[in-house]
Amino acid sequence: MTQPIISVRGVQHRYDRQTILKDIKFDIVEGAFVGLVGPNGSGKTTLIKLLLGIEKLQKGQITAFGHPIQKFKNKGRISYVSQKANSFNRGFPATVKEVVSIGIVSKENKQTKENLVYNALKQVNMESYIDRNIGDLSGGQQQRVFIARAIVSNPKLLILDEPTVGVDSENVEHFYRLLSKLNKELGITLVLVSHDIGAITTYVTDLLCLNKTIHYHGDPGDFENMPDEQRSKLYGHRIHTITHDH
Numbered sequence: 001m002t003q004p005i006i007s008v009r010g011v012q013h014r015y016d017r018q019t020i021l022k023d024i025k026f027d028i029v030e031g032a033f034v035g036l037v038g039p040n041g042s043g044k045t046t047l048i049k050l051l052l053g054i055e056k057l058q059k060g061q062i063t064a065f066g067h068p069i070q071k072f073k074n075k076g077r078i079s080y081v082s083q084k085a086n087s088f089n090r091g092f093p094a095t096v097k098e099v100v101s102i103g104i105v106s107k108e109n110k111q112t113k114e115n116l117v118y119n120a121l122k123q124v125n126m127e128s129y130i131d132r133n134i135g136d137l138s139g140g141q142q143q144r145v146f147i148a149r150a151i152v153s154n155p156k157l158l159i160l161d162e163p164t165v166g167v168d169s170e171n172v173e174h175f176y177r178l179l180s181k182l183n184k185e186l187g188i189t190l191v192l193v194s195h196d197i198g199a200i201t202t203y204v205t206d207l208l209c210l211n212k213t214i215h216y217h218g219d220p221g222d223f224e225n226m227p228d229e230q231r232s233k234l235y236g237h238r239i240h241t242i243t244h245d246h
Contacts, residue, residue, distance in 0.1 A: 003066060004029050005157055005189060006051060011060030013046055020046045022213045024060065028206075030156070033183045033190045035200035035220060038210035044193050047210065048161055051191070052080055065156070076105040079155035081146050083165045096121065096137075096145050097130045103149035120152040121145070123186070124178060140171030147178065151188065158182070159191045172196075176203050197224075209234050 004027035011024040021043045028034055038044050049055035050062060053069045062069040065077060072078075100117045108116065121127040124144040129137065134145060143163055150158055160179070164172045180203050182188045194200055200207060201224040209216035209223065215234040216223055223231060 005065055007061075007063045008051075009061045011047075011050065011057070011062060013043070013050065013055075013058050019212060021050075024210075024214060026208060026214055026217050028157075028189065028191065030189055031183070031187060033180065033203065033205045034192065034208060035204035035206070036191060036193045036208045036210060037195070037197060037200055042211040044210055045161065048080075048159060048191075048193060051159060052078065076153045077156045079103070079150040079153070079158050081143075081150050081158070081160045081163050083162050092135055094134050095130070096126065096132050096134055099134050099145055100149045100152055103152040105153045116152050117148075120148040123151060123182065124148045138168075138171070139166045140168065140175065143167060143175060144178065147182075151182065151186070155188065157189045157191070159193075161193045162195065163192075164194070164196070172199070179203065 006028035008024050008026050011021055012019070013021040024047065036044055036047070046055060050057060051064075051069070053064075053072060057070060064072045065074070067073075097114075097117055100120055101113055103120075104113055104116060118127055118130065121130055124147050126141065126144045126148060129141065129145070134142060137145065146163075164175055167175060176199050179190060179192065183190050183205075190204075192200070192204065201220040204220050207216060207218060207220040207223050208214060211234075223234075226234075
């Protein structure tokens with residue numbers, strides 16, 4: 001059996017006296033496209049911080065590629081895209097090339113760096129914007145650039161925290177297709193945090209429903225086909241799904 005690239009066992013987390021996460025347990029296998037859903041305040045952001053090793057683990061165990069997350073050193077194997085589209089400073093004086101090159105974690109010569117940047121932008125169909133100022137791009141275009149920055153060093157795992165916030169609905173659909181392409185063609189394992197249940201069940205291979213603890217972990221189709229009342233109980237409040245066409 002293939003060893004999971006991320007393994008979480010018995011994780012609990014508190015802020016002051018408030019329990020944020022309780023007895024979290026799941027695995028992420030190589031090649032999966034995992035959707036992480038849950039209501040506001042369910043602990044999604046805290047869980048992501050723990051997976052990235054930027055929040056101190058209080059109780060339980062998290063391993064990344066077989067190593068305890070606290071001792072995991074190969075940071076280039078895990079990359080992260082946060083909510084950028086609606087908060088990026090449009091006056092920031094940097095070109096697309098410069099933004100993407102920030103993601104290169106190893107020491108490379110100038111020509112190799114330029115090739116890496118160009119190839120990453122080509123994967124997200126943004127190579128023609130390489131010399132444009134990042135602030136001149138739309139929210140959807142900026143997020144594609146941030147994806148390029150995240151994949152420029154060829155990570156094995158890419159975590160995205162609600163990356164479509166601030167992106168218009170038409171570009172959201174293109175964005176999800178892009179993520180599916182990266183997963184299937186480049187073999188990047190993805191974890192996508194989203195409130196868009198319809199998109200989650202359409203594109204992902206595995207669904208994690210979190211509300212302080214894991215209420216569902218399995219096939220997205222089974223979750224979508226549940227009676228509304230049962231699904232809403234798992235999610236934490238009443239939800240309505242909107243199916244997205246491929």
